[in-house]
Amino acid sequence: xxxxxxxxxxxxxxxxxxxxxxxxxxxxxxxxxxxxxxxxxxxxxxxxxxxxxxxxxxxxxxxxxxxxxxxxxxxxxxxxxxxxxxxxxxxxxxxxxxxxxxxxxxxxxxxxxxxxxxxxxxxxxxxxxxxxxxxxxxxxxxxxxxxxxxxxxxxxxxxxxxxxxxxxxxxxxxxxxxxxxxxxxxxxxxxxxxxxxxxxxxxxxxxxxxxxxxxxxxxxxxxxxxxxxxxxxxxxxxxxxxxxxxxxxxxxxxxxxxxxxxxxxxxxxxxxxxxxxxxxxxxxxxxxxxxxxxxxxxxxxxxxxxxxxxxxxxxxxxxxxxxxxxxxxxxxxxxxxxxxxxxxxxxxxxxxxxxxxxxxxxxxxxxxxxxxxxxx
Ligand code: NAD
Numbered sequence: 546x547x548x549x550x551x552x553x554x555x556x557x558x559x560x561x562x563x564x565x566x567x568x569x570x571x572x573x574x575x576x577x578x579x580x581x582x583x584x585x586x587x588x589x590x591x592x593x594x595x596x597x598x599x600x601x602x603x604x605x606x607x608x609x610x611x612x613x614x615x616x617x618x619x620x621x622x623x624x625x626x627x628x629x630x631x632x633x634x635x636x637x638x639x640x641x642x643x644x645x646x647x648x649x650x651x652x653x654x655x656x657x658x659x660x661x662x663x664x665x666x667x668x669x670x671x672x673x674x675x676x677x678x679x680x681x682x683x684x685x686x687x688x689x690x691x692x693x694x695x696x697x698x699x700x701x702x703x704x705x706x707x708x709x710x711x712x713x714x715x716x717x718x719x720x721x722x723x724x725x726x727x728x729x730x731x732x733x734x735x736x737x738x739x740x741x742x743x744x745x746x747x748x749x750x751x752x753x754x755x756x757x758x759x760x761x762x763x764x765x766x767x768x769x770x771x772x773x774x775x776x777x778x779x780x781x782x783x784x785x786x787x788x789x790x791x792x793x794x795x796x797x798x799x800x801x802x803x804x805x806x807x808x809x810x811x812x813x814x815x816x817x818x819x820x821x822x823x824x825x826x827x828x829x830x831x832x833x834x835x836x837x838x839x840x841x842x843x844x845x846x847x848x849x850x851x852x853x854x855x856x857x858x859x860x861x862x863x864x865x866x867x868x869x870x871x872x873x874x875x876x877x878x879x880x881x882x883x884x885x886x887x888x889x890x891x892x893x894x895x896x897x898x899x900x901x902x903x904x905x906x907x908x909x910x911x912x913x914x915x916x917x918x919x920x921x
Contacts, residue, residue, distance in 0.1 A: 559831025561619020567898025591621030601638030656802035665807030683795025810842030
């Protein structure tokens with residue numbers, strides 16, 4: 546009997562349900578043609594969960610996720626819930642609690658500029674003529690966002706505030722292993738980013754990365770200071786394969802990398818815990834400004850599914866077929882509004898989902914039939 550691949554689907558708010566709907570079309574093709582036995586069940590999170598249950602992360606959602614092989618998330622939040630106190634708002638009470646509950650310490654954000662879309666990049670043509678493909682690997686549960694003590698105090702009349710950047714060796718080691726394993730498998734170079742000329746935590750970061758690298762002698766490792774890295778990404782993004790960095794630096798650099806692709810609707814992400822359990826979601830938010838207009842780009846969501854197929858279902862060849870079908874749709878000139886050259890000529894969210902499904906079937910028929918069926 547074929548193994549059941551249970552996925553918890555959390556559509557969430559805003560454009561989340563719209564782009565998730567397109568992802569189901571891909572899942573249907575994967576089940577029918579690629580012999581993946583994916584079973585899905587939907588659960589509420591974020592604003593919609595607050596409306597139904599009064600909390601952003603209901604117990605039913607947690608249990609559903611625990612019973613699944615991976616989580617596919619749409620997006621969370623919107624102006625409707627802005628009136629709530631901060632800790633009750635959808636992102637905090639839903640998404641941050643979910644991340645905390647499962648201990649997702651490692652965040653992967655690929656920032657790929659397709660040659661077909663290079664006009665979207667705010668960088669000059671000659672800098673991005675070959676496109677680029679950077680995988681940002683960010684530590685997600687340590688560092689200054691969680692370090693204690695933090696607070697605001699008074700010294701006489703002078704008010705001051707402080708945070709603590711703290712990293713345990715084990716926290717650096719575990720994310721380094723994830724990065725080196727990916728680099729080894731995909732034959733990629735790693736650039737580790739820190740501020741080891743100033744910060745104690747960065748000195749430990751660099752030493753630990755060096756130590757872990759000894760176990761992966763085939764992987765090329767280099768180090769950059771954060772200030773230089775921020776410049777190099779703009780000057781020559783194609784020099785990077787994997788950027789490995791801390792929570793704070795990763796927060797900033799992953800957005801910089803996203804920005805230079807010029808298309809938030811194209812960017813997926815994945816986060817993992819120590820058991821390699823993963824959550825997959827678009828890098829963008831719930832885009833309330835375009836909600837219910839059938840103009841959202843579903844590609845970030847479909848690429849998030851593709852990452853799930855690669856990392857949680859361990860079917861990299863099938864994931865490559867999905868990616869290739871997206872590339873072929875773009876090559877043929879099809880664009881949603883956000884990535885359209887001509888703002889008069891664009892296809893809808895639903896049309897983009899249909900086209901990617903059709904191209905995925907072609908991908909199956911054309912190239913991969915034999916290879917894929919042998920590798921199921
Ligand atoms: P956003 O990413 O939702 O939107 C920024 C811009 O990008 C908007 O113009 C939007 O239309 C566009 N955009 C985003 N995704 C798109 C897509 N798939 N196709 C086409 N265009 C797309 O960021 P924001 O406006 O700052 O936040 C809106 C809401 O989303 C807020 O409530 C915020 O808290 C929430 N948010 C959620 C997540 C998450 O669920 N992980 C992440 C970021 C923001």
